Structure formats: structure tokens, C-alpha cells
Amino acid sequence: MIRRMNARAAGFDRQLDELLDWSGVADDRVETIVRDILADVRKRGDAAVVEHTRRLDRLEVDSAGALELSAERLDTALAAIPAEVREALELAAERLRAYAQRQKGESWSYTEANGNVLGQQVTPLDRVGLYVPGGKAAYPSSVLMNAIPAKVAGVAQVVMVVPTPDGVVNDTVLAAARIAGVDRVFTVGGAQAVGALAYGTETIPAVDKIVGPGNIFVAAAKREVFGRVGIDMIAGPSEILIVCDGHTDPDWIAMDLFSQAEHDEQAQSILLAHDPDFLDTVTASIERLLPQQPRAEIIAKALESRGALIEVADIDHAIELVNRIAPEHLELSFEGAEDRLGEIRNAGAIFVGRYTAEALGDYCAGPNHVLPTSGTARFSSPLGVYDFQKRSSIIHCSADGAAELGVTAACLARAEGLEAHAQSADYRRESEG
Amino acid sequence: MIRRMNARAAGFDRQLDELLDWSGVADDRVETIVRDILADVRKRGDAAVVEHTRRLDRLEVDSAGALELSAERLDTALAAIPAEVREALELAAERLRAYAQRQKGESWSYTEANGNVLGQQVTPLDRVGLYVPGGKAAYPSSVLMNAIPAKVAGVAQVVMVVPTPDGVVNDTVLAAARIAGVDRVFTVGGAQAVGALAYGTETIPAVDKIVGPGNIFVAAAKREVFGRVGIDMIAGPSEILIVCDGHTDPDWIAMDLFSQAEHDEQAQSILLAHDPDFLDTVTASIERLLPQQPRAEIIAKALESRGALIEVADIDHAIELVNRIAPEHLELSFEGAEDRLGEIRNAGAIFVGRYTAEALGDYCAGPNHVLPTSGTARFSSPLGVYDFQKRSSIIHCSADGAAELGVTAACLARAEGLEAHAQSADYRRESEG
Numbered sequence: 001m002i003r004r005m006n007a008r009a010a011g012f013d014r015q016l017d018e019l020l021d022w023s024g025v026a027d028d029r030v031e032t033i034v035r036d037i038l039a040d041v042r043k044r045g046d047a048a049v050v051e052h053t054r055r056l057d058r059l060e061v062d063s064a065g066a067l068e069l070s071a072e073r074l075d076t077a078l079a080a081i082p083a084e085v086r087e088a089l090e091l092a093a094e095r096l097r098a099y100a101q102r103q104k105g106e107s108w109s110y111t112e113a114n115g116n117v118l119g120q121q122v123t124p125l126d127r128v129g130l131y132v133p134g135g136k137a138a139y140p141s142s143v144l145m146n147a148i149p150a151k152v153a154g155v156a157q158v159v160m161v162v163p164t165p166d167g168v169v170n171d172t173v174l175a176a177a178r179i180a181g182v183d184r185v186f187t188v189g190g191a192q193a194v195g196a197l198a199y200g201t202e203t204i205p206a207v208d209k210i211v212g213p214g215n216i217f218v219a220a221a222k223r224e225v226f227g228r229v230g231i232d233m234i235a236g237p238s239e240i241l242i243v244c245d246g247h248t249d250p251d252w253i254a255m256d257l258f259s260q261a262e263h264d265e266q267a268q269s270i271l272l273a274h275d276p277d278f279l280d281t282v283t284a285s286i287e288r289l290l291p292q293q294p295r296a297e298i299i300a301k302a303l304e305s306r307g308a309l310i311e312v313a314d315i316d317h318a319i320e321l322v323n324r325i326a327p328e329h330l331e332l333s334f335e336g337a338e339d340r341l342g343e344i345r346n347a348g349a350i351f352v353g354r355y356t357a358e359a360l361g362d363y364c365a366g367p368n369h370v371l372p373t374s375g376t377a378r379f380s381s382p383l384g385v386y387d388f389q390k391r392s393s394i395i396h397c398s399a400d401g402a403a404e405l406g407v408t409a410a411c412l413a414r415a416e417g418l419e420a421h422a423q424s425a426d427y428r429r430e431s432e433g
Numbered sequence: 434m435i436r437r438m439n440a441r442a443a444g445f446d447r448q449l450d451e452l453l454d455w456s457g458v459a460d461d462r463v464e465t466i467v468r469d470i471l472a473d474v475r476k477r478g479d480a481a482v483v484e485h486t487r488r489l490d491r492l493e494v495d496s497a498g499a500l501e502l503s504a505e506r507l508d509t510a511l512a513a514i515p516a517e518v519r520e521a522l523e524l525a526a527e528r529l530r531a532y533a534q535r536q537k538g539e540s541w542s543y544t545e546a547n548g549n550v551l552g553q554q555v556t557p558l559d560r561v562g563l564y565v566p567g568g569k570a571a572y573p574s575s576v577l578m579n580a581i582p583a584k585v586a587g588v589a590q591v592v593m594v595v596p597t598p599d600g601v602v603n604d605t606v607l608a609a610a611r612i613a614g615v616d617r618v619f620t621v622g623g624a625q626a627v628g629a630l631a632y633g634t635e636t637i638p639a640v641d642k643i644v645g646p647g648n649i650f651v652a653a654a655k656r657e658v659f660g661r662v663g664i665d666m667i668a669g670p671s672e673i674l675i676v677c678d679g680h681t682d683p684d685w686i687a688m689d690l691f692s693q694a695e696h697d698e699q700a701q702s703i704l705l706a707h708d709p710d711f712l713d714t715v716t717a718s719i720e721r722l723l724p725q726q727p728r729a730e731i732i733a734k735a736l737e738s739r740g741a742l743i744e745v746a747d748i749d750h751a752i753e754l755v756n757r758i759a760p761e762h763l764e765l766s767f768e769g770a771e772d773r774l775g776e777i778r779n780a781g782a783i784f785v786g787r788y789t790a791e792a793l794g795d796y797c798a799g800p801n802h803v804l805p806t807s808g809t810a811r812f813s814s815p816l817g818v819y820d821f822q823k824r825s826s827i828i829h830c831s832a833d834g835a836a837e838l839g840v841t842a843a844c845l846a847r848a849e850g851l852e853a854h855a856q857s858a859d860y861r862r863e864s865e866g
Contacts (some may be wrong), residue, residue, distance in 0.1 A: 082848075085844060085848045088840075088841045088844040088845050088848075089845065091841050092841060099551055102541060102543070102553075103553070110535070117785070118532055118798065118799045118800065120800075121777070123778050125811065126778060139849050140845070141849065172848055208811040208812045209812045227667070227809070229812065230809075230811075230812030230813060234660070249864075251860060252857070252860050252861070255856050255857040255860055256857050258856075258857070259851070259854045259856075259857040261853075262851055262852070263851075293852060294852045295851075295852065299853065330825075338829060341554060341827065344554070344825065345556050345559060346559075346823075348826070349825065349826035349828065350554070350825050350826065350828070351829075352827065352828065352829035353829050353830065355830045355831065355832050355834070355835035356828050356829055357835065357839070357842075357857045357860070357861055358857070359858045360828065360835065360838045360839065360842050361826070361828050362846070362854060363845045363854075364838055364841045364842050364845065365549070365551065365828045366551045367826030367827075367828060368826065374660075376660070376663075377823065377825070378559065378641040378663075378823075379641045379642045379662065379663030379823060380663060382824060382826050386819070390779075390810065390811075390812060390814045391817070392777065392779075392780045392781065392782065392783050392810070393781070393782035393801065394782075394783050394785065395783070395789050395794050395798045395800060396770075396771060396784075396786050396789055397786065397788045397789040397798070398788065399788050401788070402788035402789060402790065402793065405793045405797055405798060406790070407521075408524050408797045409790075409795065409796040409797050410792075411517055412518070412522070412525065412573070412797065413795070415518045415573065415605055416573065416574065417727075418696075418728075419695070419726060419727045420688060420691035420692040420695045421692045421792040421795060423692075424685070424688040424689050424691070425792045427682070427684060427790070428685070428788050
């Protein structure tokens with residue numbers, strides 16, 4: 001069911017590379033379809049959006065304006081969902097906001113003795129597009145996770161797009177949009193939605209950045225419009241890496257592995273432990289608990305194709321592997337885990353101690369659940385307020401300061417053969433003479 | 434020589450769009466060449482690097498090891514350059530470090546009443562690759578601008594690659610590497626250098642992120658390896674936008690426009706002013722000063738093809754256009770410019786007041802000269818220490834905290850149909866009972 005590996009065995013390095021290997025299939029057919037749709041939306045605006053929506057989502061509307069949902073429609077959704085779900089969404093939103101507040105960057109500046117002012121001005125993006133998938137992968141938690149950092153950053157307008165194939169609307173998703181403070185919602189999806197947000201149409205406003213998950217058409221479209229607008233990362237399958245000392249309830253560990261594996265068949269669940277007997281008991285828990293799971297088939301496929309229980313020498317050895325794997329989710333389920341945090345260099349989110357199930361972080365602990373996958377935690381970060389802010393450098397020279405810096409600038413400009421640079425600095429110096 | 438436009442004239446919006454339009458030519462031929470080289474370096478490592486370097490740079494070496502420059506070689510370069518250039522580089526480096534220090538993100542955490550700890554751990558990237566172009570575009574200032582933020586972030590190893598076609602080495606570039614604290618230098622360039630940094634070879638170590646400017650082959654290679662490693666932005670041509678009240682010396686303004694235009698024929702220099710007579714005097718300055726410029730031909734071509742002097746209604750109108758254009762470099766050359774900074778939302782770097790020539794920021798003011806181009810300042814920032822740090826979310830729940838959060842998490846997980854998520858949270862709650 002789930003493979004066993006030994007990290008001290010010969011050939012382990014290569015085996016691990018194979019286990020981790022994942023490359024999104026670059027499909028020329030998808031790229032061609034997406035480029036055509038984007039070009040059409042760019043050229044024909046609303047008319048193209050309406051046509052592609054009719055064709056792909058079987059949604060009949062007279063005009064692009066009819067694709068917009070009113071604020072009242074979101075209020076209706078909020079009133080329609082079960083009270084406990086509404087309260088859970090509101091509590092989660094509140095906790096996400098509290099955490100996000102601490103990520104907010106502030107402008108700063110300092111003044112030098114000669115009167116020069118140097119600084120950095122931090123401002124929110126003007127307008128952000130949020131893609132929300134329709135159908136089975138419609139997750140209200142993702143709406144909160146993507147929209148709240150943008151609103152905390154101060155983004156004036158968050159524009160959500162969500163496909164409603166055959167007109168089927170998900171009230172929980174709309175309720176989450178209402179709670180998160182989304183400003184406008186259009187029921188359009190796919191590459192046509194990405195195109196509308198990137199180029200703007202008569203009805204749908206152009207945005208500065210597009211975030212949120214989507215299928216391969218959406219991912220390809222985001223990649224294509226990148227540069228004209230900002231995009232968040234293109235996510236690979238979800239992953240969890242658990243390090244355990246063998247003293248956590250094996251059922252808890254099994255269920256944590258399941259909670260990742262149930263996302264989809266490519267999801268990756270890996271456990272590292274030094275005690276082979278513990279790995280046996282976790283295997284037994286997996287076998288016992290799996291049949292009751294509603295998503296047992298997906299879980300089984302994910303564990304079989306991409307899961308692993310790996311025997312390691314000790315916690316030091318496990319941490320070495322953690323930094324090499326750079327997992328999206330890392331659970332440190334061992335005594336004194338908090339004292340080893342400083343040794344973890346590469347991980348999207350770290351769940352510390354036996355009580356911190358990854359699922360808490362997926363919904364309501366506070367930190368974002370949009371995290372770097374496929375080893376990209378080596379160089380990238382969870383989605384955060386910083387993704388919705390940008391910085392402008394500020395340089396304000398006094399006459400004296402300009403004269404002083406001008407000597408250095410002119411010397412280096414001439415060393416690089418850029419005479420106009422040098423003269424532009426010299427002019428200000430000479431005015432001082 | 435340089436076009437005149439009126440921002441209040443009919444059709445201006447479309448004219449401005451045309452003026453700003455720049456799209457890097459996506460060349461299938463370049464992509465194919467680059468993909469082949471990358472695949473070859475990935476497969477054959479050192480042998481491929483040596484062969485492509487021999488073929489493309491006409492540099493004969495026995496082994497990849499011979500491509501590495503020793504620390505002594507950098508010391509020799511530092512001793513060989515003129516003393517005033519060395520001092521200027523050292524002063525610039527010191528100022529860049531002082532500014533970069535203020536950008537450094539720090540880890541933080543907070544504890545909730547129930548004992549939950551939430552936080553964010555900030556760590557440097559392990560290893561960074563710095564691409565430095567060879568030949569005529571070899572800019573020592575770029576070495577400082579790219580390497581110093583990485584070292585301030587705490588990156589343990591900065592690996593520089595620089596092509597030396599026909600064995601020609603630029604001592605000023607090596608001296609800058611020495612001053613900036615670059616750890617290793619390899620004389621290899623092009624797609625083969627990017628491939629070596631992305632995949633690693635027997636001799637050249639794999640890095641986590643690749644930064645630095647390069648020609649279209651380098652840019653295409655960076656785009657191709659993105660995802661496996663991080664990359665900085667793919668820069669378009671350099672731009673300056675000057676807003677002037679008509680009371681700055683027109684020769685200063687002309688020279689500032691030149692200093693951008695001399696970079697290359699695609700560079701963009703634009704001036705906004707309300708007084709048509711002032712635009713006339715700037716035109717006269719341009720005509721008088723241009724012939725003496727060593728790079729007059731490049732400047733003339735850039736001003737002719739992409740430059741503009743634009744008449745606007747007033748400063749308010751100018752600021753509106755600034756935010757629409759989102760320039761890489763913005764000069765605010767008017768009385769009281771510092772009081773209008775809060776209205777500037779989109780700009781890479783802002784040069785405030787008549788004395789702040791853009792050239793000061795290019796070399797030594799402190800802020801980075803690697804800035805977002807082609808309107809991407811709407812959603813991206815100057816290169817900074819933050820580009821060499823990453824964040825990991827920290828969630829550490831107490832038993833009580835896990836039980837409390839578990840209620841909300843399980844409710845939302847079930848609303849999304851993810852039962853294993855719910856049970857993984859429930860298990861910890863039940864242990865509390």
C-alpha cells in the first residue's frame with residue numbers, strides 16, 4: 001500500500017529523487033487553446049468572455065454585465081449557509097486577519113548628516129484578481145486565504161472570478177467572499193477569466209495581479225499573462241512530511257498522512273522515523289483506518305504512488321532530509337520539536353508538536369494555507385500580505401549630498417563608459433561651486 | 434529628434450499606449466537553442482559546460498575546474514584597478530549595505546491565551562547564483578547591486594558566473610565581486626551557465642535562485658529553469674520618467690534624459706511638464722548637448738524611437754500619468770515634490786527634488802538599481818534583501834488550543850467534503866476529553 005524506505009540504504013538518494021520528482025506536464029495542446037482564448041478576450045473583450053462562457057460552462061447570458069453577482073446575492077448566500085459554517089468561516093477570517101496584520105510592511109526612511117533622505121515607500125497593489133475554481137474543488141477556505149491578505153494589505157479592489165458550470169453556484173464560496181471583503185464577483189472561469197482580468201474588458205476591470213488556484217488551463221493562462229500582471233506561484237500537488245519520534249499515537253499520524261493524500265492522487269505523504277517498529281504500527285493504523293474513509297480510493301492511490309514511510313538514523317538525520325526535501329507542510333511530531341526550529345531552513349509551514357494537526361493550519365490557525373510546493377520552499381514563501389504590497393525606493397538628495405555622491409557616481413559611470421550618467425551627476429556638483 | 438505630445442489632446446491615451454508598448458520578442462529559435470543546451474548540461478554536467486564554453490566563448494580549458502577563478506585572482510584584480518575606482522566601489526558597497534540592512538526581515542511570533550504559538554520564521558536562501566554579462570555590458574555596479582543584498586540577507590554562498598569570451602577578463606567586475614563578498618566565480622556564461630547553476634554539475638554547485646541581467650539567451654534560460662530555482666524578474670529596457678515644474682535647469686533635465694537613453698536604443702526617456710516653452714528649452718538643450726556625447730548615436734536612436742516630451746495640465750495631471758505609466762525610474766523635479774510622495778503609487782525608484790540625478794541612484798545612493806521595468810512597478814519591487822530571504826509559517830498548538838481550533842477546522846473540512854482533515858483535527862480534541 002505505502003512503500004517503505006531506509007535512508008541509510010545504498011541507492012537511497014536516487015530513490016528519494018525519484019519519489020519527489022514531479023513535473024507538471026507541459027502540454028502544447030493546452031497552451032495553444034489557452035493562447036487562442038486569451039488573444040480573443042484581449043481583442044473582443046466582453047463579447048469573447050460571454051461566448052467562451054456559453055461554450056465551456058453552458059451558461060447563457062445576454063451580456064457580460066449579467067455575469068456579475070450583486071452584493072445582495074452574496075448576502076443571500078451568507079444567510080443561506082448553516083449557522084455553524086458561517087460562524088466557523090467568520091472565526092477563521094478573524095484569525096487570518098490577526099496573523100496577516102503582523103506581516104504588513106511599513107514605509108521607512110532615514111536622513112543622513114548632509115541632508116540626504118533615503119527610504120522605501122510601501123503601497124498596496126491597486127486591484128487584484130482572485131481566481132476561484134468551480135465544481136468539486138470549490139473551497140471556501142481558499143477564498144479566505146487569498147482575499148484576506150490582499151484586503152489587509154489595503155488593496156482597494158479585489159475582483160473574484162468563479163466559474164458556475166450549468167449555472168450551479170456554491171453558496172459557501174460566495175459567503176466566504178462576503179466575509180473576506182471581496183469587492184466584485186463575476187461568474188466566469190477558465191482562460192477567459194484570466195484573460196479578462198489581465199487585459200480588462202468593457203465590464204471586467206484589468207487587475208495588477210492574479211492569485212488563486214485553478215486547473216491546467218487556468219495555470220497555463222496565468223503563466224502566459226505573467227509580466228503584464230503579477231501572478232502567485234503555480235502550485236504543484238500538495239505534500240506533507242512528518243518527522244516523528246515514535247511516541248505520537250500512530251492513528252494520529254496515519255490520519256495526518258490521509259488528510260494530505262485525500263486532496264488528490266498526486267498528493268504526497270511522507271513519514272520519517274528512526275524506529276522500524278513504529279513504522280509498522282503506522283502501517284497497521286493505515287490499513288485499519290483507510291476503509292472507513294469516504295475518499296479511501298483517492299487516499300490509497302496517493303499513498304501507493306507517491307507516499308513513503310522512511311526509516312532514518314535519528315532526528316538529526318531527519319532534519320537533514322527535511323532541508324533537502326523542502327516540504328510544503330512539515331509536521332514535527334517529537335519531544336522538544338520547538339528547540340529544533342532554528343535548524344529548519346526549508347519548509348512552507350511548520351506544525352510543531354504532537355497536537356498540531358496540519359488540518360488546523362489548513363483552515364483557521366492564522367497562517368496562510370497557500371504554500372510553496374515541489375521543493376520551492378527553498379526560495380519562496382507562503383502567500384502573505386507582502387504579496388499584495390510593493391515597494392518604491394526613495395532618494396532625496398540635498399545640494400550638498402548630491403555634490404558628495406556625485407563624485408563617486410561620476411567615477412563609476414566613467415569606469416563603465418557611461419558619460420551621460422557622469423555628466424548628469426557632475427552638473428549638480430558644479431552648481432555647488 | 435524627440436516627439437512632442439499633449440496629454441490633453443484627442444487620442445492621447447492610445448498614443449501613450451503605443452509609446453509604452455514593449456514586448457520582448459518571444460523567439461522560437463532562441464527557445465530551442467536554449468532548451469537543448471540546458472538539457473545537455475543537465476545530462477552531461479561539466480563535460481557539456483566545457484564544450485559549450487569552448488564553442489561559444491572560444492575559451493579552451495581542460496576541465497570545468499579550470500573555469501573557476503581563485504580568491505587570489507580576485508585580490509589581484511582589486512589591486513590592479515585604479516585607486517579612485519576601488520575607493521568608489523568600496524564607498525558604494527558600504528552605502529548599499531547600510532540601506533539593505535534596513536530591509537532585512539526578522540522572525541516573529543506571538544502566544545495566544547490558550548498557549549498556541551503562531552509565527553513566521555525568516556531564513557536566508559542557502560545558495561544564490563549571480564549572472565554577470567561579459568563584454569561591453571559588463572557593469573561592476575550590477576555586481577554590487579545583486580550580490581550585496583544576498584550577503585546582507587545571510588546567503589551562505591553567492592556563486593557568480595561571468596563569460597570571458599576569448600579569455601578576456603574584466604578586472605573591475607572581479608574587484609566588485611571581491612568587495613561584495615562573492616564566494617565563488619566561474620568564467621562561464623550563456624544558457625550553459627544558467628543550466629549549471631540550476632541543475633548543478635560535478636564542479637559548479639546547484640543554487641536556489643539565479644539573479645542578474647543577461648542577453649536573450651540568458652533570459653530565455655532563466656525563464657526555462659524557473660520553478661526548479663527562483664529567478665529575479667526578466668527586465669525590459671530601462672526607463673526614466675521626469676516630472677518638472679519648468680524651474681530646473683533644462684540642461685540638467687536633458688542630461689538626465691540622455692543618461693537613460695545611452696543604455697541602449699530601446700531605452701525610454703519621457704518628460705512631463707505643463708509649460709510648452711520649457712519643453713522648447715529642453716529640446717534646445719538636447720540639440721546643443723547631444724553632439725558632444727560619446728554615445729550620441731545610441732541616445733539619438735532611443736530618443737527618436739521611444740522618447741517623448743509631453744505637455745500636461747499641471748502636477749496633478751502629471752501624477753495621474755505617473756501612476757498609469759508605473760515607471761522604473763521617476764524623477765520629481767519640482768518644488769515641494771516631497772509633499773506629493775504619498776500620491777505616487779506605482780514607481781520602481783523615486784528621485785525627489787532637483788538635485789537628485791537618477792545617476793546617483795544607479796551607483797551609490799544606497800537603494801538598488803535593479804528595478805521593475807515595463808509597468809511592472811504596479812505589482813513588483815526593487816531587488817532587495819527580501820528577495821534572498823524566505824518565510825516559513827510556524828504553528829505550535831497546545832492541547833487546549835488544538836481542541837479549540839479543532840472544532841472550527843473540522844466544521845470547515847466537512848463543509849468542503851474533506852473527512853480525513855476533519856478526523857485528524859478531531860483525534861486531538863478527543864484526547865482532551
